Amino acid sequence: MEFRTQTLEAISPVVMVVASPEAEAICQSQNGLTVTDLLRPYGFFHHLSVPVRTVGEHSYRIKELRLRFYEASAIYQPAPKVAEDHLCAVLSNAATDVSHAPDLLAALKKGEVPDALPWFKHYREEYMRMLRFSEHETFDHPVACLLVLSASEPNVVQAAEEMFQTMTLPPALRDSSSQATLLRHHVLLADDRPQPATSPDEKLPEGKLAEMKEGLGDAACSLVRINSGDKDKRSGLAGLWHSQIRSPVEGGGAGEPASKPAMPEQGYGAALSVSDVDGLKRSLEDFAVRALIPHLEMRVRNLSQQVALTRKGFKNQIKTLLWRNRSATSAAILSSATSNGADVPATPLRTPRATTTGVFSGLSGSQAQLRQLADTAFLVQDFQTAASTLRTLAVDYRSEGLWHSYASVQELLGLASFMIGASMQEVMTHFKEAFHRFSPQERDPSRDGIRYATRSMLLLAQYASLHGQWSEAHQGLMRAHLQEEDGRAAVLLEQAALCLLHKQPPNLRRFSFHFVLAGLRYNSCNLRNLGRHAYRQVVWLYEGRHWAFIEEHLHDVLGKQSKAAGDLHGAVRHFLAMLPCPRSSPSWQSFYLRQFLDAATQLAANSPEELGPLDLPLPAVNIRNPQVFYDNQTCHANGAARAVPAAYWRRLESLLLPGGDAGQNWLDSGSKTNLASLHNEVCVAGEAVTVAVQLSNPLGIPLVISRLSILAQLQQPEEQEGADGSILAEEVEVTLAAGEAREVRLQLRPLVPGTLTLRGITWTLSDIARGERLFKLKAASGRRATRDQSRQAKLVFKVIPSAPLLQVELLGLPRTVAEGALVEGQLRLSSRGGSVSGIRMLSAEPDLLLDPSAQPDGVHEASAAAARDQTAQAESTASIGLPQANVPCKGQAFMSSWGPDFCVDGQSGPCSWPMRFHPRQPGRCLLHLLWYFEPRAGEDLRFRMLRMVHEVEVLPSLCCQAQLIPAPDDLQSYLLRLQVDSRQEAESTQLEELVCRSPGWKLEPLASAASPSLSDPAASAHSPPSSANSSTEVHGAHSSLLQQSPDCSIAQLQQPLPAKLQALLYFRLHPPLHPTPDQSKPDLGQQADAAARFHLQGQQMRHAKAQAVFEKQQAGQPKSKHKPQQDPVGAEQKQHASGSTPPAAAAAAIAPDPSQRWAGGAPDLSLHWHLSSQHLHGCHHLYKCWPKGEAGVQMLLKGPAQVQHDFAAQPLCRVRLQLSLRNFLSGDVTAEATFGAAASDAARASWSTPGPASSDLPACHSHVWSGRKRAHIDTLPSGAINHKTTEVLLSSEGMHNLQDYQVKVKDGLLLISGTRGLNDAFPDFTGKRQQLRQERQEFNFHREIRLPADASTASGHVHAKVVEGVLEVTVDKVWGPQASDRVDVQF
Amino acid sequence: MVLVCASVVGRANNPLYFRSFLPGGDAEILKFQYIVHCALDAVEEKVTAPQRRSGAAVESYLGLLYPTEDYRVYGYISNTRIKLMLIVDDHMARDEEMRQVFKKFHQAYVDAASNPFYTANTPLTSKRFDSTVTAMLTPRT
Structure with a gap:
């Protein structure tokens, strides 16, 4: 309108x-x-x-x-109180049923925002009606x-x-x-x-009318x-x-x-x-x-004439002026009388009736005539006259300060201005002025004008809104509501809020705030239905926008009001929304939870059907990223197997699968595998589908969650529909502590084939409220949308009929074991759901040994025979036709096969095989086992793969370091220095025996150093080995503990090694004299002893590794032409330092191999030990023990240490000496030995060594070399020994120190020289110059010095190294016939 | 000028930081949240209004956004559409003074958001930012 x-x-x-x-x-x-x-x-x-x-x-x-x-x-006009009661009743009637009120959210979405709420129109009409018939x-x-x-x-x-x-x-x-x-x-x-029969004299109405017209006028x-x-x-x-x-x-x-x-x-x-x-x-x-x-x-x-008579002309103007003065005086008298509390006459003056500010004036006098003229003109639609008259009247009232009358005139003037087409601004100005003057002023705190002020603003709002001025309408209503009582203020606020929705763009936030304020006002005047309506209209505007305080406030009020009104469903909904309040204190969180659960309990008691599954926010569920684990062709034995990246398993599977199954490319594999292998979204009936869901508790109080399970739907094929119990969902109980986040794995078993859809999860909170959340995988826009659709499809599975499954148990495998231990266990195989055959196993680590060829415990002959009959028809390649154990594959993997004849029957129980576990590296040992088997039933899966991972923590036990030193007294043999550090925390280790597993090598204890010297590794000082308590025995072929091959040489130790201590063991090793057969490819299956098998396995792995390195270097050589050629000696040094020694064949191709001095390469050792508390045996393997440093050319001057001679009988004592030289270098050398004075100067300058301290003979230098003073060896081939014989003549008794001889060895450009005393010869004629050059690059240098520490010390090697700015010098000194020891000298 | 509340509102008009300097507890924060939330309408109006005027650039300082009976809300918008809002219990606040306060406030936010461990558009829980804002605004209270 x-x-x-x-x-x-x-x-x-x-x-x-x-x-x-x-x-x-x-x-x-x-x-x-x-x-x-x-x-x-x-x-x-x-x-x-x-x-x-x-x-x-x-x-x-x-x-x-x-x-x-x-x-x-x-x-x-009714009294104000009566009017207010009536208006309250209007609102109360409206509050009884708010269901017809429009839903503003829906209206806003449609773009059809209503101009006003239903009760506002009625209330406004009634409000206007209550203000009619005022006297002014x-x-x-x-x-x-x-x-x-x-x-x-x-x-x-x-x-x-x-x-x-x-x-x-x-x-x-x-x-x-x-x-x-x-x-x-x-x-x-x-x-x-x-009518019933009327009296005849009664007139008809027409007659009565005529009579009336005659008497009262026509x-x-x-x-x-x-x-x-x-x-x-x-x-x-x-x-x-x-x-x-x-x-x-x-x-x-x-x-x-x-x-x-x-x-x-x-x-x-x-x-x-x-x-x-x-x-x-x-x-x-x-x-x-x-x-x-x-x-x-x-x-x-x-009226116009009367006004003209009373107001026009000079005389009337004077009268008016006087009258104004008089009325102003009377107003002053009246106001002072009122303030003094004096009795005021009822009508002291005829006009105006009252003249105080804010009181309406009476209706007599010229102003009353003007008002009557204006109103009557308005009624007869003469708006110009009305407007002009009202303006005149406004001036009068304003000058007299009659503000309420003035405001009333302004209000009507606004309407008259509108009717005569004045500007909008002018019209609204009149209304605003009316509001301003009606509103209580500071001088007049009475509230009489408030109702009229509000009416002015209602008129303004109506005028402005009908003309599209929504801001003006909003402002007017907001100004009006501030001074109104609660009910009316709420109505005005709602209407003001609707004005905001009409603005462009809609001010939704302010709208919602106004509604919240309106709800507050409604609640204050006990109109709770309207208050609830106001809150419910806007609560959606705040949801999910993280304005936590506001959301909590609205839901709190709404929940309580809904509950009070009996709307339990609404109460539950709102209390539910308050639950996730992490910023609240735990006591409040607990209160909110209890409040919700109470409401839910009541609702469940009253109408259980209404309390369906709720969208519970507790606990927080990550519905965007559920992890689904399931088995199809690929099965997983445990969770650890699933944690391993699939690419790793695929690489292992490529080793295990026959070539036909793997295919050369995806086309080949696709054509040969069945449908199940192509689709990941396939699971097997009867097998578990596990969903890992992240649950978190955002509150500071614990949450009890029960009956947690997966929501799933299994759609069966049409012919099988109607079957019940097709899904078996596991229900879990979880208690989440305050702030705890946990991944929960829920299992589900589809029992029949069909299409399985995982929809979400469901749970019960505190055993009362049932909640559910549906999975909603991450969505993306643009090009990734297709990919995400497929991700969503990952929750849909095709369930194929059940197939047999191999079950593997590793019994006796400990969780924690010492490094090097030999653990005996049992492998148990069984099957579920049918028989499986064609079992193969791939172990990615060499630490596990199996023997499928052994007769299993508990295998049934009947099933084995049946399997044999069936598999006889099947194709079998030569490689998998027979049981094989531990066949090396690529890398460190080993494969075992049970052969096609073997079948594990699900009915006959499990079969067991012995199993041995031997971890060789400390730390976390993961055993990756991959099983291949072929189900005997089911057409969908021709074969299946079972992935297993077992984790064993390997604790450090011993640390062994072996060092070979050329024996100073024998150019043929070596000294073995074995350093064993105990890493055990508390327990002592029993060192049982040392086994040399290289054929031809002989292990011999050193007589003077047989007992291991124990020392604390933390201490820097080392004591030389004592010569007492020899307990080492040497066995040539047999040991009570171990079954060794005849080539093994064993040294029994039987020596306890306390925890955290170090033992030094010394042995003499005799290299083989003749070449032995190559043992690089031993057959592990034929070895009876587990330690030997593991040892040989290690050899094999080293060989494979060296081969791989060699092939890699060979492949990389053409590309590295521009690089400087690597020094073969340096490379050998580095390889030796890193402990990875190539086998002889490979190393020989790279560089001249010093190990070629020994047939069969460097010796391999095994140290066996025993932990008595754990009944645990173990062994450590030492492969390819090399001599430390280069042996170079060794020489030995041999002769009798003591000679008995009768100088009286013969003045000269002739002693025969033999000088032996052995060339350990890779090339030929020439040597020259000089005896006598020519060498004495150099010898004395370099070596000035007193004789043995134990001797009581006087030192004597009177000896003369006999025969040739120089001996030439033109060619000393690599590895060859040359002996030169000479004689020395002694003329007196005493201790003769034969130092004046010198041997010079020439190898190409290299000139080396050295000299030694008798029998303690250990000159190291290595290429010193060459080494010097190299070691400088490594901050090492190598020189000879004299060490006066011991009389028998003749030479020492100093190794210096800069370690983090500290010069560390290590001196190796030689102990004559004994072994060497280390002296660390710190500068 | 008495600053009674400081807040940072994210791009999606979600509160990132809210701090009341009045000792009213949750009731005060609730009231200020309503006021700041309302003032976002004024921010939108101010940001979109210049676009109608031949692409004039939006000044960061938005001035008075939302006057209520007791308070006045002033706003500032960054280039990344982060809104900084201050509620002032003073009807005589000068624009130039408010501009300076907002610049400091913005600098504190930039420092906090530059933390490599802070994820953009998430609540600011940095204690350093909180203390900086408090130190910046408290002397004026």
């Missing part, structure tokens, strides 16, 4: 209706309507064209007119009086006169002058019902006939009155009487016919056009 129409409807002539009781009876008895209500729908006349001329020269035409009909007794606004005063009489009245003229005289006038008309201006009209109401009378219709038939007019009939105010007033007849069953106006209505309409139109409009026209003219 346009604002103009609304204005004309609101400010229209008021007609006072006075009906006789008979007339009321005629109307009410048949129609349920009072006479006033009967007339109301027909008070609107359009298509009029009535010329009117009021004050100006020009006339205008009224084209439509509305009349307001009120009973005379109801034309007054004359447009609500009656302008005409309609006297309604019954046609059955015997004397209608007299009755009319009596009625007019005795009628109750409204308060505004109690003034006689006002009464005189009232237009009087008479209506004769005729009942057209079929134009002032009219006849209306009603009740001509059939009451039993619905007239269809009832709807006309529904919008016109208002609920009465308590005690009456505001245009409605105190009580009204109830609506009849047939509806209002049931007895009215169309002719009745037409007649009524005609009569009222005649009244309006012929009587009322001329009357108002005349009244405007009269």
